[in-house]
Amino acid sequence: MFSSVKASCLKLNSVLNPYGKGSEMKKLIKGITYLDHAGSALFPESLLKAFTDDLRNNVYGNPHSQNISSKLTYDTIEHVRYRILQHFHTTAEDYTIIFTSGCTAALKLVAEAFPWIPEGTEQTSSRFCYLTDSHTSVVGMRGITASMNVSSVPIKPKEILLSEKNRLPAEEHNCTTPHLFSYPAQSNFSGTKYPLSWIQDIKCGKLCPMKIPGKWFVLLDAASYVSSSPLDLGVHQADFIPISFYKIFGFPTGLGALLVNNRIAPLLRKTYFGGGTAAAYLAGEDFYFPKKSIAERFEDGTVSFLDIIALKHGFDVLEKLTGGMEKIKEHTFALAHYTYTVLSTLKYANGAPVVRIYSDTDFSNPDVQGPIINFNVLDENGEVIGFSQVDKMASLYNIHVRTGCFCNTGACQLHLGISNEDIQRNLQAGHVCGDDVDLVDGRPTGSVRISFGYMSSFEDAQTFLKFIIATRLSMSDTEIPFQSSVTKLTTESVPDDHPSFNNADKLSPIPHISDRELRNNSSTAVPTCRRGGKPITVTNIYVYPIKSCSAFEVSEWPVGNQGLLYDRNWMVVNQNGVCITQKQEPRLLSFFPLHRLCQTSRYLVKTHDCGDGIADWFSLFLGHPCRLIRQSSDMKNRSHRKTTKGLSSATNISLSLVNEAQYLLINVASILQLKEHVSARLEEPLEIEELIRRFRANIVISAPESFEEEEWAEISIGALRFQVMGPCSRCQIICIDQQSGERNKEFLQSLSAARGRKVSTDSETLPIASQTPETGHSTGAEQ
Structure with a gap:
């Protein structure tokens, strides 16, 4: 039914890209579908070449x-x-x-x-x-x-x-x-x-x-x-x-x-x-x-x-590639019109629309409508799916969109029905422009925007529409609540009259936490809010010396004031000093640089001193310039302020190279329930060990009840006490097999359906202090 629109787009595309996208836009060869042209156009290779040739051939004072x-x-x-x-x-x-x-x-x-x-x-x-x-x-x-x-x-x-x-x-x-x-x-x-x-x-x-x-x-x-x-x-x-x-x-x-x-x-x-x-x-x-x-x-x-x-x-x-702005106008509007037409007709089986488009026009006239489509994705019940979750799902398909309110609060309020009082309440709730707080009390704080430019093609529009169809119309309506939490270490002792402990369970003050050790199997994790019931056992401890690289398991490990000693003390960065993670380079999982060197800290430090040698080695393996850096001593007081769960005041946390918390903790019982739901959506069976590794937790526990950790405000492991800091976000990291490095975008999609909640930054762990988790329990964050 859209064949005429398609023909128009293809004809214009051949005019606008005489050299083909491959030659003019080498950065898009990797399969990126760039749909944020309203944010910035993408420069063609010939522009950069002409400019640099000019500078080489002339002296400009x-x-x-x-x-x-x-x-x-x-x-x-x-x-x-x-x-x-x-x-x-x-x-x-x-x-x-x-x-x-x-x-x-x-x-x-x-x-x-x-x-x-x-x-x-x-x-x-x-x-x-x-x-x-x-x-x-x-x-x-x-x-x-x-x-x-x-x-x-x-x-x-x-x-x-x-x-x-x-x-x-x-x-x-x-x-x-x-x-x-x-x-x-x-x-x-x-x-x-x-x-x-x-x-x-x-x-x-x-x-x-x-x-x-x-x-x-x-x-x-x-x-x-x-x-x-x-x-x-x-x-x-x-x-x-x-x-x-x-x-x-x-x-x-x-x-x-x-x-x-x-x-x-x-x-x-x-x-x-x-x-x-x-x-x-x-x-x-x-x-x-x-x-x-x-x-x-x-x-x-x-x-x-x-x-x-x-x-x-x-x-x-621009003139050479396109023939002028009038042709750009026709080309980009044709793409927007086609995408709008298909997008607005998508329905769930019950007849409910898949998206809610925010527009003042019907996309029938390029003189009154530009190549921008603003929308929110809905579930089958008509509830808005947060823009942050849509953004993260889109990134798994290498689709680049823009989310939020786009520096246009007036239009955002008008189209989303956000009152002045709502803006002020959202601010008090912690939401500010540019963050990923996409829902407050179930109501959207922003939306998703796609926009076309002269480098856009009909295939870009199709890729985006296929993404929406694949992620919404092929998903089950079953939803299981699942949320991870963040915790932080405190060094206060528990009062003698604390209702959750008897005399045998009393904790003593910890004046020098760097000398303390966590021991698995023999240690018991006890939430301070827990009354009675079976004990909670620490089953595994994992250390991630290099951020986003492979972990190694230990039976015991010293604790420093930033978490597990040496946990995420090193990081691979590109030539601009920007961190490289598994999201960009899944091959980082091939690195087990500290697995055989974890016996003494002196040996670790000496062996992994950053310099040109290790930088050349990483660069050769990854195929582009990068360096290995280690957190310096003057960074040891890097802190993060975040309101703790169940506590009224914000707490300072001393962090290594993690994102939010010192540790991430995951509950095997929760993962088992999650596995049962997710495995039904995957083509091949998923082993529990593989699922746990995807969440990149520091500490794995076994609690009697699944998801009971979501209610914890504080826990203790041996003589260490931890406070819950809030939800741990999850991201595309959980889509990466932590052994092979292979991506499976269906994983996050299935997990999103299972959870029925916003997808955040990392894995499924419970972040706590004195334990720096990399994920949240069930779907936490990669730190």
């Missing part, structure tokens, strides 16, 4: 100098200004290009330089109005206007109506008080395109926000829009247009521009002056005369001239 290389830089920058104006169908007669560090810096510049008239003066005061469906950086402008005693007025999209009641009376057209109205050409949340005709309607008084008399100027936030649509400033002459170039080309980042209409440019105010902006000034007196050029007046310091030179090649390559 500081444009503020007067030598030959500096003159070359200056002339090239002016040529790039021309290319930008040409790209937006305008000329230097109408617009000036002011280079900034990005769209956000451009918005800040407008807020600071606009000729505001504050309240309390004889004139009518200025107003800053903005659409509530705006990026955080637009809303943030109100902080600057407030400091200037200028009021801000948020306007909801439905309040902008082209009707006679919004017109100003003729006698009020002569008011000259400057006001500023800002709105996005395209919502970065839903992809809704707001009418560019609003620009002229607002400026001429046909459309007047809040019916406030005065001279209205328009700021068009075009950052999202221009990544996939043409903008003709010869027709739609907004006064300010901020953009970020990485949204268009993918490279360079950290470079944007403010396009300023020359009619308002002379009115802009400037107080600070940096290098290159002054025609003349005195150091000993308050005298400053600015450069005549608007661009030079506002470009403080030396512009990022090499990045600006890269733009020239960006425009060249």
Whole structure:
């Protein structure tokens, strides 16, 4: 039924990718489906090559100098200004290009330089109005206007109506008080395109926000829009247009521009002056005369001239590969329309929709809808599945999406029905922008967004749809509650009158925990909340010296102030110093570097001193540059604050190279019940030992009841006492066979169905202090 859409996408794809994705996007050869083009475009190989060839063949000096290389830089920058104006169908007669560090810096510049008239003066005061469906950086402008005693007025999209009641009376057209109205050409949340005709309607008084008399100027936030649509400033002459170039080309980042209409440019105010902006000034007196050029007046310091030179090649390559923005618009919309059409028709067996799409359009017109689809996945009962779980499942399929509220709280509130009070309550509950707290009291705090760019293909859309179908329509509706917990070691003694212990079970103070030992088999783990019942036995102890590498089992092991001695004291990092885990390199499981060297700490330290030799060895094996690092002595006090389960105050934890807690603990009884459920969904039987290894716990216990550990607030093992820190998250690590390194994405999918709860970072363990777990019990985290 979608054959016509498919044909259109394939035809456009052949035009936009004449060299094929393989040659232009080598980073996608590994099978990545990149669906976050609204976050950033991906740069093609030919852009990078053209830019680096340019730098090799030319010498570019500081444009503020007067030598030959500096003159070359200056002339090239002016040529790039021309290319930008040409790209937006305008000329230097109408617009000036002011280079900034990005769209956000451009918005800040407008807020600071606009000729505001504050309240309390004889004139009518200025107003800053903005659409509530705006990026955080637009809303943030109100902080600057407030400091200037200028009021801000948020306007909801439905309040902008082209009707006679919004017109100003003729006698009020002569008011000259400057006001500023800002709105996005395209919502970065839903992809809704707001009418560019609003620009002229607002400026001429046909459309007047809040019916406030005065001279209205328009700021068009075009950052999202221009990544996939043409903008003709010869027709739609907004006064300010901020953009970020990485949204268009993918490279360079950290470079944007403010396009300023020359009619308002002379009115802009400037107080600070940096290098290159002054025609003349005195150091000993308050005298400053600015450069005549608007661009030079506002470009403080030396512009990022090499990045600006890269733009020239960006425009060249974009035109060569695509044929222009109009074709990009058609191509990306065709992909979005196809994906939306299929996605909106997916149903469960009971007729319930698989997803809830947040959109103001039906994706039928590329002039009103951009290539962005925002949604939440639902279960068969219509309940939202947290975006964090969807994100982690997508990563197993090598699909890159964006989740959260996308720096657009206004649109997020509108589409998800989140009230102002909800935002404040969620903050008090610990949820902040950018975290993975996706559900609070069962209600979503954000959503999932996919977006297409000119490098996207029909196969990308199909891969995403197959992922949704595979993970939702092939899953059982059986759900078993299962959640892991984190604990932390404390050194206080238990009071004599503690209700959970008799005299024989009393704990003594532990002044030097580094000298204590855990012993399996002979040690008993006792939760302090437990009354009666059979004892809980420690069955296994595992140490993970190198983060994400293989473990080795011990019968006893010393405890340090960060957990098991040497546990995750080493870590493999890439050439940028970023940690490499099993998620990127399952082959790390091939390393058993400390298995035969665990007898003495002196031997371990000497043998595994980090340096070029071991770095070369790791690099050769993994096939890319990396190094082995060890936690240094000055990191021993690295701590983590987290509210403990059952306790009102936050506790400081001294950590090694783990993520959250000193130890992870797992209950065999819980794993057995989980195995029974998960094995039914897997093609081959799963052994209990293999399942336990996937959760990468430090301590394995055997308790009489499954999941009883979820209720524990504190436990003790021998003379050590631990506190529960909260849920341990799980991630893709549990999909990796800890012996072969093979991935099985069905594992996390099945586990998710079994648990019926959010999938987090690691494994299934109970994180505790003096034991640094790497997972949570049942599905904890890889630390």
